[in-house]
Amino acid sequence: MTIADLIDWFEGWAAPSWQESWDNCGWQVQPGVLEQPPQVLVCLTPTLAVVQEALALRQQGTPVNLIFAHHPLIFSPLKVVDRGNPVGEMVRLALLHGIGIYSAHTNFDQVADGTADVLAQLLHLQDPEPVVPTDAGIGYGRVGNLPQPQPLKSLLLTIRQVLSPPDVLFSPQADLSQPVQRLAVLGGSGASFLKAVAQTGAQAYLTSDCKFHQFQEGRDRNLVLIDAGHYATERPACARLVDHFQRQGVAWAGLSQQDEDFRQFLTPL
Incomplete structure (x- = not known):
């Protein structure tokens, strides 16, 4: 199985054409990885922490080449890709290291x-x-x-x-x-x-x-x-995606451990 095969299978299940007009599902960054065997890191939200996690997994011997996210990386048109912009930095790192980023958002919700x-x-x-x-x-x-x-x-x-x-x-x-x-x-x-x-x-x-x-x-x-909470109500579906990918026979699929809720609550002192 190649990454192209995996995406074809997924889009047969959750067609990008079902996304809302304001949404941005599908490829966010495609650095020429379609013919590679998929090594997939699944996350709710693509962040710098998740990209760095993918790079760390590579150093540990798991050659992650696809970040499969629920939330899109790119919502608004990018005007610049540089180190000072978080989205631009993720795009730069993904292209530099050959890691694809794909999003399944409102199509996957349905x-x-x-x-x-x-x-x-x-x-x-x-x-x-x-x-x-x-x-x-x-x-x-x-x-x-x-x-x-x-x-x-x-x-x-x-x-x-x-x-x-x-x-x-x-x-x-x-x-x-x-x-x-x-x-x-x-x-x-x-x-x-x-x-x-x-x-x-x-x-x-x-x-x-x-x-x-x-x-x-x-x-x-x-x-x-x-x-x-947003994270708690959508994270379980990301874990289910890992199960689906594994059943499809991908080389490796795992759930991000660096996904974040972005919120903390002060417990009673």
Whole structure:
């Protein structure tokens, strides 16, 4: 198998044509590695730390030649590639060392075993279906029933146990003893889908990056809004990608250990 074969297989599963118009999926840096056997480092966000991790793995004998990321490296057009610009520096290092960088973002959000679907599986949602269908069997978010109703407090503790977020925010008016049966999930920034989630009959909605007024909107739509953080809600799908790549027979695939949440919370002193 070559890198070209791997990307062809992936794009047959999560077609780049499904990405949103504002998105930038696909190759971010392609330094002529298509015919090489894939040695893939999977990450949520491509950062200098991840690129340096790839270089360190090379020094240790694992010749990483592809960083496969969920978030795009390049969102806005680059005006300069230089050492003073983090994105420019990553592009420079990738070209210099022959490491490709590929992104699967909103196309990967929609598919089976994508970001939302993996959350639904981890929380054992029954008969999950897209919150917003975009094509046959795919779409944004997932909604389904828990195996049995459980108190909101129990659900929050399960989310903390399964996803290990640094913190969990939830609607302040919520009664922790209230039973929750129907749950919607969407990894990453999903508060813009509140109206669609409310129409599914969900009682609670797990997502991230929720703002003050979005918690207010959730209350007004009779939804318990749960924010477990961007990293915690999307990182599990990256781990699942490693499994998929290994089953495809790639030479080496591993999950980045330098991926970062970018947030810390002060614990009570």
